[in-house]
Amino acid sequence: MNRHETPRRSGEAQVRYLDGDFQILTNGSFVVCAVTGLQIPLDELKYWSVERQEPYVDAKASLQRHLQVAPKR
Numbered sequence: 001m002n003r004h005e006t007p008r009r010s011g012e013a014q015v016r017y018l019d020g021d022f023q024i025l026t027n028g029s030f031v032v033c034a035v036t037g038l039q040i041p042l043d044e045l046k047y048w049s050v051e052r053q054e055p056y057v058d059a060k061a062s063l064q065r066h067l068q069v070a071p072k073r
Contacts, residue, residue, distance in 0.1 A: 012039075015055070017048040035061040 013028030
């Protein structure tokens with residue numbers, strides 16, 4: 001570890017999902033996908049819902065959740 005780095009907790013992070021960004025509330029190294037239950041390293045997190053405040057492992061999981069909660073027409 002570089003002397004200028006701060007140690008990261010290796011558990012689950014608590015995150016607030018924003019438009020185009022996210023804010024780490026509690027340090028950790030990963031979040032858990034709301035659809036698959038898979039761990040997502042924070043540096044690989046690309047998909048989330050601001051409205052539902054939940055992360056997704058990939059675009060497929062994001063679409064799956066959207067279809068689950070979207071009203072039927």
